[in-house]
Amino acid sequence: MATTIDDVARAAGVSTSTVSYVLSGKRPISAPTRQRVERAIRELGYRPHAGARALASSRTNVLALMAPLRVDVNVSVIMQFVTGVVTAARTFDHDVLLLTADEIAGMERVASGSMVDALVMMDIEADDPRVPVLAGLSQPAVLIGLPRDPEGLSCVDLDFDAAGQLAVRHLARLGHRQIALVGSPRAVLERHTSYAERMIRGFTQGVAEAGVEGLVEPCESSSTGAVDAVDRVLTRMPDVTALVVHNEVALPWVLSTLRDRGRHVPDDVSVVAVCPPDVAVGQPLPLTNIDIPAHTIGKVAVEMAMARVERDEPAETRLLAPQLVERASTVAALR
Amino acid sequence: MATTIDDVARAAGVSTSTVSYVLSGKRPISAPTRQRVERAIRELGYRPHAGARALASSRTNVLALMAPLRVDVNVSVIMQFVTGVVTAARTFDHDVLLLTADEIAGMERVASGSMVDALVMMDIEADDPRVPVLAGLSQPAVLIGLPRDPEGLSCVDLDFDAAGQLAVRHLARLGHRQIALVGSPRAVLERHTSYAERMIRGFTQGVAEAGVEGLVEPCESSSTGAVDAVDRVLTRMPDVTALVVHNEVALPWVLSTLRDRGRHVPDDVSVVAVCPPDVAVGQPLPLTNIDIPAHTIGKVAVEMAMARVERDEPAETRLLAPQLVERASTVAALR
DNA sequence: CTAGGCTGGCGAAGCGCTTCGACCGTGGCA
DNA sequence: TGCCACGGTCGAAGCGCTTCGCCAGCCTAG
Numbered sequence: 001m002a003t004t005i006d007d008v009a010r011a012a013g014v015s016t017s018t019v020s021y022v023l024s025g026k027r028p029i030s031a032p033t034r035q036r037v038e039r040a041i042r043e044l045g046y047r048p049h050a051g052a053r054a055l056a057s058s059r060t061n062v063l064a065l066m067a068p069l070r071v072d073v074n075v076s077v078i079m080q081f082v083t084g085v086v087t088a089a090r091t092f093d094h095d096v097l098l099l100t101a102d103e104i105a106g107m108e109r110v111a112s113g114s115m116v117d118a119l120v121m122m123d124i125e126a127d128d129p130r131v132p133v134l135a136g137l138s139q140p141a142v143l144i145g146l147p148r149d150p151e152g153l154s155c156v157d158l159d160f161d162a163a164g165q166l167a168v169r170h171l172a173r174l175g176h177r178q179i180a181l182v183g184s185p186r187a188v189l190e191r192h193t194s195y196a197e198r199m200i201r202g203f204t205q206g207v208a209e210a211g212v213e214g215l216v217e218p219c220e221s222s223s224t225g226a227v228d229a230v231d232r233v234l235t236r237m238p239d240v241t242a243l244v245v246h247n248e249v250a251l252p253w254v255l256s257t258l259r260d261r262g263r264h265v266p267d268d269v270s271v272v273a274v275c276p277p278d279v280a281v282g283q284p285l286p287l288t289n290i291d292i293p294a295h296t297i298g299k300v301a302v303e304m305a306m307a308r309v310e311r312d313e314p315a316e317t318r319l320l321a322p323q324l325v326e327r328a329s330t331v332a333a334l335r
Numbered sequence: 336m337a338t339t340i341d342d343v344a345r346a347a348g349v350s351t352s353t354v355s356y357v358l359s360g361k362r363p364i365s366a367p368t369r370q371r372v373e374r375a376i377r378e379l380g381y382r383p384h385a386g387a388r389a390l391a392s393s394r395t396n397v398l399a400l401m402a403p404l405r406v407d408v409n410v411s412v413i414m415q416f417v418t419g420v421v422t423a424a425r426t427f428d429h430d431v432l433l434l435t436a437d438e439i440a441g442m443e444r445v446a447s448g449s450m451v452d453a454l455v456m457m458d459i460e461a462d463d464p465r466v467p468v469l470a471g472l473s474q475p476a477v478l479i480g481l482p483r484d485p486e487g488l489s490c491v492d493l494d495f496d497a498a499g500q501l502a503v504r505h506l507a508r509l510g511h512r513q514i515a516l517v518g519s520p521r522a523v524l525e526r527h528t529s530y531a532e533r534m535i536r537g538f539t540q541g542v543a544e545a546g547v548e549g550l551v552e553p554c555e556s557s558s559t560g561a562v563d564a565v566d567r568v569l570t571r572m573p574d575v576t577a578l579v580v581h582n583e584v585a586l587p588w589v590l591s592t593l594r595d596r597g598r599h600v601p602d603d604v605s606v607v608a609v610c611p612p613d614v615a616v617g618q619p620l621p622l623t624n625i626d627i628p629a630h631t632i633g634k635v636a637v638e639m640a641m642a643r644v645e646r647d648e649p650a651e652t653r654l655l656a657p658q659l660v661e662r663a664s665t666v667a668a669l670r
Numbered sequence: 671c672t673a674g675g676c677t678g679g680c681g682a683a684g685c686g687c688t689t690c691g692a693c694c695g696t697g698g699c700a
Numbered sequence: 701t702g703c704c705a706c707g708g709t710c711g712a713a714g715c716g717c718t719t720c721g722c723c724a725g726c727c728t729a730g
Contacts, residue, residue: 362679
């Protein structure tokens with residue numbers, strides 16, 4: 001265990017620098033030498049000391065991920081982000097240090113303490129106080145989400161504007177003229193969480209473009225919240241024939257409430273869910289959905305981070321195009 | 336940013352070792368000196384280099400957490416474990432490195448690479464292949480769950496045996512004589528996931544002790560899975576009057592299926608849910624539940640890990656006593 | 671008045687790795 | 701035949717911190 005690079009060098013009969021170059025590949029080493037070194041490494045079970053390496057090379061091979069570990073919204077989506085980030089990080093030979101979102105000092109700590117090579121931050125709000133902090137760090141950072149002013153940081157997210165439009169366009173094309181959006185909880189909106197606002201904007205714009213009626217209702221992430229939201233929709237838009245649901249937790253309750261109120265899906269009401277596919281098909285009726293490709297977004301975030309770390313590429317913003325998969329919950333409107 | 340301990344020492348007019356001792360408190364430093372040093376630190380915005388510190392002290396102030404980032408079961412419980420671990424780690428001035436469970440080599444990598452001081456592993460199976468690996472590491476490890484043979488490692492978990500018994504005892508005391516357990520998905524059982532098996536064992540034992548009839552049905556984590564499980568229960572035990580549900584995802588569907596089958600909760604069927612309180616009260620009817628104190632378990636895991644790291648205390652196993660909170664879903668059986 | 675102890679601080683030797691410049695032998699070319 | 705270039709290897713100087721041993725001064729007690 002306590003084997004060092006010197007032990008390896010001695011065993012292989014070379015200098016420590018040669019071992020180092022075998023490991024890093026930064027200088028050419030002849031095949032026989034390399035093989036001897038590699039054998040010694042294997043036989044001794046040698047593993048470089050991360051701290052020593054970080055000290056000497058000023059690269060830690062660790063990424064910080066700041067995740068919102070609240071339990072309120074779309075936990076499984078968060079999970080998928082995280083797995084996407086972790087698995088992608090591994091392909092770049094990096095590990096992931098997990099920070100919680102409530103700890104704004106954490107970013108500074110890990111960054112100025114040289115614990116990480118880059119930072120990835122989820123759940124960005126429009127005027128997120130963390131963004132200026134990140135911008136001041138010497139490590140690159142990638143935002144999952146879209147602040148009002150990215151301040152030179154890279155961003156990546158699903159194009160929620162487009163998603164909102166896409167949902168409306170799909171429904172309008174099916175002949176629906178009265179469409180409601182059952183959205184994020186009020187608290188999320190009040191935080192000005194970027195994705196929620198963009199979803200609403202896209203929805204609103206789609207409604208305007210299609211020349212149909214639209215209604216936006218926030219929805220708490222609970223059984224009663226869903227009941228309330230659906231009832232508000234039915235009150236304010238009695239002839240509604242289509243729902244866009246952008247709230248994963250409330251989704252089952254929205255469906256059951258519709259049923260309780262005598263609205264059959266899809267005959268009376270079409271439903272487009274904005275959620276991962278497994279959630280969409282896990283409902284009693286397989287739902288037409290717009291995917292939240294959390295895993296992919298996480299992966300892209302890491303790729304962008306590594307591009308900056310390894311090749312010093314400039315920051316960029318990437319918005320992933322939404323995709324709608326048609327299933328059993330959307331049908332043409334009766335006329 | 337690139338300020339070092341030497342910069343601080345120079346600014347404060349002391350030697351580097353003095354600065355170090357101010358920082359660590361490992362030797363007494365006079366008040367005036369300490370204050371000068373602290374001022375210099377503050378003014379320079381000095382932050383020790385984590386790698387250098389790890390190299391010199393062989394302590395990284397990082398904990399590895401291996402979490403099952405599958406999306407199948409109780410995601411929010413996993414989330415709570417994670418937050419428990421992360422926040423507890425911070426109170427010990429540690430950060431958390433996140434490993435995914437499918438990467439068994441990850442433990443060896445971070446451990447022999449001296450990236451972490453200790454490891455915490457979730458989602459332990461009865462004969463988990465990772466346990467012997469952990470046991471061979473030079474860092475202490477804490478298991479969340481209970482393998483057949485802990486091999487000298489610390490373990491912590493809810494006492495699921497006791498939880499199973501507690502649920503049955505509560506229901507039996509209310510006069511129920513036909514009790515079914517709607518449990519974990521088959522796949523979880525087949526992995527011999529420790530908590531699922533212990534729950535069943537406790538349930539079975541409780542049934543035997545109370546002299547009532549018991550039935551165990553696995554349940555997939557989906558709408559259809561829940562429907563199937565409930566129907567199987569109703570077929571095999573038509574006069575069932577009480578259900579213990581240990582499957583968070585299926586829980587809403589179990590309830591709606593009961594309703595569909597004309598069984599009213601709690602008048603016809605009492606329900607005890609094994610889940611966090613927020614899930615229990617988020618249902619249409621507030622459910623009597625046995626809490627899965629995930630946050631606490633995560634915290635305890637970290638405390639046990641740090642006890643071993645800091646004070647070299649011996650390994651131990653801690654099983655947290657379950658607590659049942661009575662709500663609206665359990666009533667006395669008709670007779 | 672001095673031996674001994676105590677307090678507060680200093681200096682230097684690493685911790686294990688990377689990396690730069692230097693070196694050496696070989697082969698190609700003029 | 702002589703020279704240069706270059707592939708392949710080595711040595712040593714750090715990277716920034718901790719920690720051990722040591723010393724200077726002061727106080728107390730004999």
